[in-house]
Structure formats: structure tokens, C-alpha cells
Amino acid sequence: MTTTALSRRPVGELLRQWREHRRLSQLDLSIQADISTRHLSFLETGRSKPSRDMVLHLAEELDLPLRERNRLLLAAGFAPEFSETTLDAPRMTAVRTALRQILAGHEPYPAVVVDGRWNLVEGNVSLGLLTSLVDPELLAAPANVLRASMHPKGLAPHIVNLGEWRSHLLGRLRRQIAFSADPELEALYAEIRAYPCDQPEPEEAELAGAGELVVPLRLRHDAGELAFFSTIATFGTPLDITLAELAIESFFPADRRTAEVLRSAARTSPAAL
Template identity: 70%
Template sequence: MIAVTTVTQVPPQPVGTLLRAWRERRRISQLDLSLTAEISTRHLSFVETGRSKPSREMVLRLGEHLDVPLRERNQLLLAAGYAPAYRQAGLDAPEMSAVREAVRLLLAGHDPYPAVVVDRGWHLVDSNASAGLLLEGVDPALLAPPVNVLRLTLHPDGMAPHIVNLGEWRAHLLGTLRRQVAATADPALTALLDELRGYPCDQEVPEVEVPGPGDIFVPLRLRHRGTELAFFSAVATFGTPLDVTMAELVIESFFPADERTAARLRTPE
């Protein structure tokens, strides 16, 4: 006898419900949104309650004023019965050749300092040769694609045992991810945050990042072949993206935080 599994389809939420959720997430009143988006409060209320169907242009305008990510703007359009406005080409697509070239130039230009490119889910997209310095001693299982750089960093078999200030760096990464979850409402990122919170840490993890005397950033302090290396990082994104993939790419470049680290990177062993 063949067992038949019944799959219950969860109906998509109406566009009005989604828009109200985004407005409340951004802590914007109906009045404030109606003023900035130049529509009447009554009309906005009707849209949110489903009494009025918004036009395609209105969905896009409200998504813009609510700072909804491009991926979720497409979901709003689909919920309203319209086709997505923003394409999502793979990074290997022919039309993304200029983006690929820009990424390669940025990565190569940052050598001999480490740099990585990640997507919205913190999966490693690309890196330069110097990024390998950060990964020495990591369990090879964590380097099997797709590589999640947050998991790789905080996992007890990953970089965590080599990070001198693991408590500080953990707080920094979890705080960044927590803000991203608030901005995107992405359930996959929420699950990742819950997973990372469950990893062990034998150091105090500050709830609020407060600088000590003379501090201007949270450094990444890494034990490497008997030497402590210190880095700070800068994050870059592409300006004016109209493609979901391009909008979600993040380039993180690491810089030496002291002369000893700079000298070590300039003269690799």
C-alpha cells in the first residue's frame, strides 16, 4: 500500500496585510506614511484592510517609502497580483559580467589584506587569496559549499577557538545579524540567528558595544601561528542596484589594526 502524504498549502498573505506589517516594523504611522507617499490616509487604510486594491505603482511607491528590500518588494507585487519588477539574475549570468568584474577588481585590489563577498544569507560568494589566512585550522566540513561565513566564524570547529576576543566579536556579529533580521523579516536569517546564539562561548558577550578608553572600533583579534593579528573591517555594497542579487551582495574588506599585523600581511610566511 502506498502512503499518500497530504501537503497543506499556506495561502499567501494579502498585500494589505504585508504592507501593514512592514509599516509597523518600521514604526511608521498611517498618517506619516500617507504624507510621505502622497496618498490619503483613508486610501492607505482601505489598502491595508483589503477594501481597496492598490495599483502596481502604489505598491512600488509604498515599498520605496518603507525601505522594503527589493526581494520583498517583488513579493508585495505578487501578493497584489502583479509581476515582479526587479529581476534576480545569477551572478554567473551574462548580464552580470560587469558586476563580476567589479567584484574581482575590488578583491584583487585589496590584497595582501583579506576580503570576502557574501550574499544576503551570509553565504560566501567570493574571496581573495589573502582571506585564506583567516581560515587556517578550520574544520574542512565547514568549508564545504555553500559556506556560511557567520557559522564558519562562530562555530566551535571554525574560527572561534582562534579568536582572542571571541565575546566581543560574537556580540558584534550577532548584533549585525539581529539588525538585518529586523530590516528584512527573513525567516532564514531568523533561524541562522537562533543557531548562532546556541553556539558555546567561554567569554563574556557584551549586550551593548561600549568602547573602552581609546577604542574606535571592535577589532577582530586572531591567533595565527603563534602571533596575534588584529583587524578592523569595512563593508561596501553596490549603489543604485535594480537587481535582487546585486542589491544583496556585500563586500567586507579587512584592514590591519596595528603595524605588526600590517607587516605580517606584507611579508607572508
């Protein structure tokens, strides 16, 4: 469903939709929000109009993304609470500086900044280790990191454990969809799910083998097989939609040999990464 269609829906209908999406009964949410079930029912059916504070209170109890909190406010006839500032705006200078410090500080290992729909915002020099294996068409702006990873012309043919890694990425995307209910992410999931994969795709619960701590990304490279694990970092207590949706994915070597290859490449020819 489009954003425009959603914004035209009554606030009570949106509240009910989110409550059901969170798998909460009216009783569950009324207890959680410390309001009567009758009052919540009246709000959902449109018999009562919520105050601005009530909209924000229920949005907090439903753990809604900032973008959706603004949508509820608009549907209730109020001005949005949270800004959405472009990353190149002057007020975001400190944010841009922090992101670039993090990316540069992670060298000689790859790191990337993505938005809430996994579009590439910025990467460090060592990200070239991964993007050099991807068809340039997939890197044209706005490049989507998940699409570039799983597309047959992307990283997929170079991933040794494609079935495992694909299951891991799709599981991560499913959880993000469960939180955000974003139709664009749902479309991205369907697209990636349709890509061919010639390896078994284990259930997420089966991904970790004996002695494994994380699901590694095992990559065929000219220097031999390289192994990585990754971490995701986000901004704490963001009050801006752009900040709330940004994430930094940092790749670390999963074995000594991968670390040595990356450090050696950085010393001899950083641009070659």
C-alpha cells in the same frame, strides 16, 4: 514563515505587516507617503486594490528590500519589477570583473564577497589566512561566513576577544533582520546565539574601550596575535536582487605588526596565506 506562505497572503496584509514591522502608525505612513489615512486603511483591509505604482510607492516609503517589493507586486497581481540574475550569467560579466578586481586589489589583506544571507560567494587568496583555521566541513558549499566565524569548529576558538567580536556580529545580524525580516536570517541568528562562548558578551554600546575607534578582530595565529578591523561595501542603486544583496567585507590590519606579517607572508609564499 516560508516564502511560499508569504506570497499567498493578500497585498494589504503584507503592507500592514511591513508598516508595523517599521513601527509606523497608519497616520505616520500616510503622511510620509502623501496619501490619506482612509485610503491606506482601505488598502490594508482589502477594500481597495492598489495600483502597481501605489505598491511601488509604498514599498519605497517603507524602505523594503527589492525582494520584498517583488513579493508585494505579486500579491497585488502584478509582474515583478526587479530581476534576480545569477552571478554567473553573461549579463553579470562586468559585475564579476569588478568584484574580482576589488578582491585582488585588497591583497595582501583578506576580503570576501557574501550574499544577503552571509553565504560565501568569493574570496581573495589572503582569505586563506582565516579559512585555514576553520574545519573543512564548515567550508563546504554553500559556506556561511557567520557560521564559520562563530562555530566551535570554526574561527571561534582562535579569536582572542571572542565575546566582543561575537556581540559585534550578532548586533550586525540583528540590524539586518530588522531591515529584511528574513526568516532564514532569524534562524541563523538563533543558531549562532546558541553556540557556546566562555567570555563575557558586552552590550554593543559597551564594546568600544577607551581610545578605541572600532571593534577589532584579534586572532591567534602561528605568527602571533593578529588584529583586524573590517569595512562593508555594497553596490550603489542596484536594480537587481542579486546585486542588492551582495556585500564585500574587507579586512585591514589594525596594527603595524599585523600588516608586516601579512606583507611578509605574501612576499615569501602567497599560497601559504
